[in-house]
Amino acid sequence: MGISETSLGRKNLDGNPYIEAIEPSASLPGGEVKIVGSALKPPHLARPEVSFAGVRGSIVVSSDDFVIARVPYGTQSGDVVVKSNGNVSNGREIRIAQPIADNLHPVANPALDLEGNMYVTFSGSRGQKVPVSIYKIDSNYHMKPFVSDLMNATGLAFDQEGQLYVSSRYDGTVYRVAPNGNITTYAEGMGVATGIAFDREGNLYVGDRTGTIWRIAPDRQIFVFATLEPSLAAYHLAFAPNGTLYVTGPTTSSYDAVYAVDPHGSVSVFYRGLGRPQGLAFDAEGSLYVAASLAGQRGIVKISPEGKASLAVSGHNLVGLAFTRTGGAVLATINAIFHLTWGIRPFNLI
Numbered sequence: 001m002g003i004s005e006t007s008l009g010r011k012n013l014d015g016n017p018y019i020e021a022i023e024p025s026a027s028l029p030g031g032e033v034k035i036v037g038s039a040l041k042p043p044h045l046a047r048p049e050v051s052f053a054g055v056r057g058s059i060v061v062s063s064d065d066f067v068i069a070r071v072p073y074g075t076q077s078g079d080v081v082v083k084s085n086g087n088v089s090n091g092r093e094i095r096i097a098q099p100i101a102d103n104l105h106p107v108a109n110p111a112l113d114l115e116g117n118m119y120v121t122f123s124g125s126r127g128q129k130v131p132v133s134i135y136k137i138d139s140n141y142h143m144k145p146f147v148s149d150l151m152n153a154t155g156l157a158f159d160q161e162g163q164l165y166v167s168s169r170y171d172g173t174v175y176r177v178a179p180n181g182n183i184t185t186y187a188e189g190m191g192v193a194t195g196i197a198f199d200r201e202g203n204l205y206v207g208d209r210t211g212t213i214w215r216i217a218p219d220r221q222i223f224v225f226a227t228l229e230p231s232l233a234a235y236h237l238a239f240a241p242n243g244t245l246y247v248t249g250p251t252t253s254s255y256d257a258v259y260a261v262d263p264h265g266s267v268s269v270f271y272r273g274l275g276r277p278q279g280l281a282f283d284a285e286g287s288l289y290v291a292a293s294l295a296g297q298r299g300i301v302k303i304s305p306e307g308k309a310s311l312a313v314s315g316h317n318l319v320g321l322a323f324t325r326t327g328g329a330v331l332a333t334i335n336a337i338f339h340l341t342w343g344i345r346p347f348n349l350i
Contacts, residue, residue: 028315059071109320111156194234207235248277279320
């Protein structure tokens with residue numbers, strides 16, 4: 001009785017390299033991915049060659065069973081192949097996020113309106129006055145200034161009517177932004193106001209990174225909704241499909257938590273074990289995606305409703321994300337915006 005290919009660990013009998021999987025299967029340029037397979041390393045301490053859609057990537061670690069490679073800049077989504085000892089492997093698809101805009105300074109999730117326009121901040125350092133506070137990027141990736149004269153624009157969110165709101169961590173104020181970019185004060189006194197999010201009833205939740213989640217009712221009455229451990233950077237907020245509020249707030253720990261806050265303001269730990277968790281978003285199935293590091297790997301971490309975590313997108317300096325209505329994702333780093341064609345069904349309140 002012959003030995004199956006599976007029992008041989010998928011090794012080809014002729015010794016050619018074989019790729020079983022790419023982990024994760026999506027990345028930003030510069031991210032590191034693990035290529036799992038067999039016969040991937042040439043003999044005599046030589047290194048294999050890895051190409052991403054025809055563009056050669058750099059090798060970080062190589063062995064017979066796996067290779068860790070860095071995704072090159074300028075490549076597109078397509079097949080990854082490994083060349084070892086003159087032989088070329090089969091191809092496995094990887095999705096590569098493409099740059100949309102740079103020279104920005106987002107510190108949280110971007111926001112998308114009903115027409116697919118993207119809004120992103122140039123937040124600046126604390127107390128820094130910048131010429132443009134929020135930029136608008138249309139569906140053709142044309143970027144133009146949208147809001148000026150707003151100090152330290154931080155969190156962005158749309159209400160159910162499609163009205164944009166922005167927090168300022170400089171003065172603790174939440175502003176409402178008209179379609180022409182004019183701003184008016186919506187609520188004041190929010191401390192170091194960072195992340196914001198709306199629930200289905202139109203209540204606005206504001207994260208004061210010194211330890212408070214505020215709830216602002218539609219009539220603008222302000223309540224303390226929950227208290228948390230202070231964050232050194234910001235609170236990031238997102239609602240799950242079941243109405244639970246989820247919060248991240250990076251601290252000095254490398255083992256930070258994602259908190260779940262029920263409608264009564266009771267706080268519990270949903271998941272612990274992330275490094276510097278920041279912006280977060282839900283898909284329609286209730287899985288949570290967080291810009292964070294997991295076991296030393298930075299990118300977008302996916303956490304299932306049951307609390308199982310895995311790296312979904314590899315990439316450095318990510319601070320937030322937003323899902324598009326067409327199955328993609330807008331990914332924000334500390335200075336740029338990328339688009340990833342992904343196939344995610346988003347959860348959206350608007």
